[in-house]
Amino acid sequence: MGQSIAERRFAAHWGKWAVVGCLLLIGLGGLASGLTWLDQRFAPSLPRDKAISQLVLDRNGQLLRAFTVENGRWRLPVSLDEVDPLFVQMLLAYEDKRFFQHPGIDSAAVIRATGQLLRNGRIISGASTITMQLARLLEPRDERSLLAKLMQALRALQLERRLSKREILEAYLTLAPYGGNIEGIRAASLAYFAKEPARLSPAEAAMLIALPQLPEARRPDLHPTQARKARDRVLARMADAGVLSRQDAEQAQGQRLVSRRHHFPALAAHSAEAARRLAPDAKLYRLTIDRQKQAALEQLARDAKAKLPAHLSIAMLLVDHASGEVLARVGSPDFADETSKGYVDMTRAVRSPGSTLKPFIYGLAFEDGLVHPSTLIDDKPSAFDSYRPSNFDMAFQGTVTVAQALQMSLNIPAVSLLNHVGPLRLLARMRNAGISPILPGTAAPGLAIGLGGLGVTLEDLVTLFTALPRDGHAVKLHEIFGEAASSSAQIASDPVLSALGAWYVSDILRGTPPPDGAPRHQLAFKTGTSYGYRDAWSVGFDGRYVLGVWVGRADGTAIPGLSGRASAAPLLFDAFARIGGTTPLRLTRPKNAYAATTSELPVPLQHFLAPALSVANHKPGTAAPPLIVYPPQNAKIDLGLGAGGAQQPVALKIQDGAPPFRWMVNGHPLAGAERRRTSSWQANERGFSTLTVIDAAGRTDSVTVFLE
Known part of the structure; x- marks a missing residue:
């Protein structure tokens, strides 16, 4: 049947509205599309467009320091x-x-x-x-x-x-x-x-x-x-x-309003800068450093620096010798201090290590069965071809045990042993730790490297010393959190020392008397002073950590009176106290290690005789002429003369020659003649001065120094 008139009218009426509705929807859809286009075309700035401060965090996620963005x-x-x-x-x-x-x-x-x-x-x-x-x-x-x-x-x-x-x-x-x-x-x-x-x-x-x-x-x-x-x-x-x-x-x-502005955390400045150089665009740096230990050692460095001359600097490096993680690195007491060149990271600066390498000479000698800790060894004037070493205090101890020689850091016994084990072998073992010592000139390395005649960093020394509590195997240091390498990469494939050598050395160093006033921690340590009194060192370890300390001037200027035992060792003991004390050093005795007195040793091990030429046995008239060992030639010595007068005298030390000795300064004699090989001179004027010593035979030696 066809539709009625009413039905046709209804259909026509709603048909019109349907068309209008469709047109409206099309229009709204176009408007929505237009708004979407405008929204995308004129997109807003987003938070990611703003630069954010780069953060340096410690191993626990605590803030060490931050860097500013634009306009500071x-x-x-x-x-x-x-x-x-x-x-x-x-x-x-x-x-x-x-x-x-x-x-x-x-x-x-x-x-x-x-x-x-x-x-x-x-x-x-x-x-x-x-x-x-x-x-x-x-x-x-x-x-x-x-x-x-x-x-x-x-x-x-x-x-x-x-x-x-x-x-x-x-x-x-x-x-x-x-x-x-x-x-x-x-x-x-x-x-x-x-x-x-x-x-x-x-x-x-x-x-x-x-x-x-x-x-x-x-x-x-x-x-x-x-x-x-x-x-x-x-x-x-x-x-x-x-x-x-x-x-x-x-x-x-009712609470008081805090009306001051605090400084932002600024710890581990040198480590933070090093991390930024590796990845300049990173937003976040996570280090292995422990914030509390870093803060404690930085405060110690500042406290110690306040008692030292303005130009002196201090560096410290603390590592976990089980993992190789750097837990604290103090490159200087104050990164912004221009006077002491605080921006120079002295944990990575190449310097002469003084006597700090002696433990590894002794370790090689123990490894070879050349000596035992109870073996007697002579500390007397000796010559090794043209090389004539002397002790730090210009005195000799006579016959001592090998353990005593290492604890007292005597030079003649160390050189005698190095003469047997060989300088090249010592260098090879150092390279087994992954470090590269810097040698002077192009000549083959000689016996002088045993007393500091090469260049290493504090980081190098600490790496070497990780071998001693680890059965002779050094661990690779790392400072970026999460970058702990596999054990095969962490530990050198070749040992620095045998387990026997490492055990003997560690046991001896554990018995070294602490510096005056320091607590008798269960701490094995060694000190060193570089030639010319430029660097003072102390490196120690306990059952968990190895800590190295350096004191000196960043520009390498000589410092009268500087020594590892007096200047660096007290800081070493204080540092262990501030990080929570020492962990007992538990050493596992190797099966081939044994305790014995000198008389209980086999006869060949009872007394080590070096085939060196003794200066004391020279014929009269053939003794070596006097040699000024301090101050060294062309030394630049800071005496505080620019502050209105000398703060301390210049130490004078000579080697060889026949006493009594007379000293002259710029052609003017100092009062009296002395039989001692050590003396002092109170300077009063800045500038260059020439020091001359004359022995009983009329032989002389001279050096020129600059005083300031």
Whole structure:
């Protein structure tokens, strides 16, 4: 049957509306497409477009130091998990109660603010959401107009489409201004409260909420009165909103306002700079360093530096000898100190090691069965071809045991043993630890390397000493967290010493008397002083750590009176005390090691006789002429003369020659003649001076030095 007239009219009526509806949908679809195109074409700035401070963290994730971004601003990244939940609750209650409900614009807040404006003729409260404030931080505008506000609102809508609420809140907490060059809650908490924002008191949280509104006018370090008033208003609002109880709010209002700005953490400066050089664009650096130990050793270096002449520097390196992890590195007491060249990392500077290599000479001799710790050895004037070493104090001890010779750091016994084991072999064993000593000139290495006649770093020495508590195997040091190599890469394939040699040496060094006043820790250690009194060393180890200490001048200038035992060893013992004391050194005795007195040893091991030519056996008239061993030729000696007078005398030391000796300075004799080989001269004028010594036979030696 055909349709009725009513049915045909109904179909025609709704057909028109269907066409209109389709056209409307097409138009809205076009509008939506157009808005999407505009949104993409004029995309907002995003938080990732802002530079963030590079952070250096310790092994436990604690902040060691941060680096500023453009214009010297501190802008530290932060996540909500790192911020006190009370602060977040108070912030949202104060700034944006419907943050998690609105799409970037809070319509209820807009209506409220508009009504207040119409009723009062002025702005009572704003309607900016946290998202709108973030938009303003990402795209700053100088003008404060209705158009600028509209742009913020549009940008807020765009940001909400691209970021989660958590991301928006974290970006705001990273970029919010807190006065001066401080941006973000983490930087603000460190600057004003010297702590991370994970735990904040209500008063601290209120201060950090009030600051971004007027960051310069409310800075607590510059305007404490205004800062306190703003803080207390926030606390009152929190009580009204029920976030805090009245009692808690009033108690917080009664707390003293901290009105100073703290320094940012600045630990491990040299390690941080080295990490940045390896990966300049990285945002985060994680080191194996332990923040507490690093801080303790840096403070020790500063305390010690305060008692030393201005140009002296100190370096320390602490490692875990089980893993090779660097736990603390102090390249200098003060990175920014120009006087002592604090920017130079003295843990990596090549210097003469003095006597610190002697344990490895003895270890090779033990390894070869050449001597036993109870073997007798002679300490007397001796010559090895043209090489005539002498002891540090220019005296000789006669016949001593090998253990005593090492503990007393006697030179003649060490050179006698090196003459047998060979300098090349010593160098080869050092290279087994993965280090590359620097040799002077192009000649083959001689016996002088046993007394410091080569160049190494403090890092090299510490690496070498890790072999002693590890049965002779050194461990490779590393400082980047997570880069622990496999055991085959960590441990040198070839040992530095045999297990026997390492055990004997460690047992002897453990019995070395500590410096005066130092506690008798279970600490094995060795000291050294480089030729010309330029470097003082001390390296020690216990059951867990190896620690190396260096004292000297970064420019290598001679320092009268400097010595490893007097200058570096006390710091070594103090350093172990400050990091928590020593761990007992438990050494596993190798099966072929044995304890015996000298008389109980086999006859060939009872007394080591070196085939060296004794100077004492020379015929009269053939004794060597006098040789000035200190000060060395062309030495530059800092006596503090520029400060109004000499602070200390110049030490004078000679070797060989026939006593008595007479000294002359610039052609003028010093009073009297002395049979001693050590003397002193009190200088009074800056500049070059020529020192001459004359022995009983009329033979002379001269050096020229520069005094300042």
